[in-house]
Amino acid sequence: MRFTVSTWNINSVRLRIDHVLRFLAEERPDVLCLQETKCPDDAFPLKALRGSGYEHVVFAGQKGYNGVAILSRHPLLTRAVMSFCERADARHISAVLGPEAGRAAGIVLHDFYVPAGGDVPDVGLNPKFAHKIDFLDALRAWGGRRVSGPAILVGDLNVAPLEHDVWSHKQLLDVVSHTPIETERLETLRGEAGWIDAARLLTPEPEKIYTWWSYRSPDWAAANKGRRLDHAWVSPDLAGTVRGVTVARHARGWDRPSDHAPVTLALEL
DNA sequence: ATGGTAGCAGGGCTA
Numbered sequence: 001m002r003f004t005v006s007t008w009n010i011n012s013v014r015l016r017i018d019h020v021l022r023f024l025a026e027e028r029p030d031v032l033c034l035q036e037t038k039c040p041d042d043a044f045p046l047k048a049l050r051g052s053g054y055e056h057v058v059f060a061g062q063k064g065y066n067g068v069a070i071l072s073r074h075p076l077l078t079r080a081v082m083s084f085c086e087r088a089d090a091r092h093i094s095a096v097l098g099p100e101a102g103r104a105a106g107i108v109l110h111d112f113y114v115p116a117g118g119d120v121p122d123v124g125l126n127p128k129f130a131h132k133i134d135f136l137d138a139l140r141a142w143g144g145r146r147v148s149g150p151a152i153l154v155g156d157l158n159v160a161p162l163e164h165d166v167w168s169h170k171q172l173l174d175v176v177s178h179t180p181i182e183t184e185r186l187e188t189l190r191g192e193a194g195w196i197d198a199a200r201l202l203t204p205e206p207e208k209i210y211t212w213w214s215y216r217s218p219d220w221a222a223a224n225k226g227r228r229l230d231h232a233w234v235s236p237d238l239a240g241t242v243r244g245v246t247v248a249r250h251a252r253g254w255d256r257p258s259d260h261a262p263v264t265l266a267l268e269l
Numbered sequence: 270a271t272g273g274t275a276g277c278a279g280g281g282c283t284a
Contacts, residue, residue: 011275011276011284012275012276012277015276015277036276036284038276038277063277063278064276064277064278064282064283065276065277065282065283065284066283116283116284117284118283118284119270119284120270122270125270126270128283128284158284214273214274214284215273215274215275215284216272216273216274216275217273217274218273218274256275258275259274259275259284
């Protein structure tokens with residue numbers, strides 16, 4: 001049984017609900033996890049999803065910023081939200097796939113939106129960067145020992161951990177998202193908990209992988225100065241089932257796009 | 270510690 005989970009920083013789910021529907025129609029993932037929905041819960045565009053085949057929806061939003069959501073073709077058993085750093089920011093949601101999901105039943109899905117961290121990579125000068133580092137440390141504490149059972153963690157982690165996750169390793173070493181303080185933290189917490197970076201299983205370095213291209217580039221496709229900020233991790237139980245991770249780069253070229261492209265993890269269960 | 274563009278909200282913050 002093929003099972004797919006997509007993740008996409010949509011940068012306003014209300015503004016881009018048509019993009020969501022288009023992607024779902026094209027890709028038909030079993031599950032789509034969204035970040036930066038920028039949408040209070042009472043304004044989530046549920047009506048637009050009716051008839052799409054994605055009737056099982058959980059979300060945690062707030063006004064203007066952040067916000068995460070999980071859209072599923074299969075019933076979801078639970079909805080859980082964690083908060084980090086003593087903030088009410090909507091940066092995490094999780095759910096468990098119900099028995100109707102067949103061999104995927106019981107898989108735990110975690111959807112994360114890690115703080116971007118501002119512009120200056122100095123915890124003393126930039127409170128937003130300090131918050132990002134605190135968040136990563138909290139994530140490490142949450143992961144603790146090894147993750148048990150079948151689980152998938154996806155989201156916009158706002159860190160491009162490897163040399164070939166950015167267009168220029170040297171030029172970005174002092175740029176937030178690729179500084180050693182972030183990349184070492186992310187790799188350490190991932191390794192300690194036992195998560196596997198699914199995208200790099202079948203596409204190892206030095207092949208480049210990007211999932212985000214800045215809005216500020218006048219011609220993002222030609223410049224191709226991307227970064228891999230969006231991730232799909234699997235628990236050790238699922239490592240042998242990974243069949244690939246693909247980036248729907250073309251969606252970055254849609255009219256009024258998100259600055260992130262959707263990323264899809266495929267498993268054979 | 271540039272400026273470039275984008276979304277929300279309707280100014281300035283966040284990315």
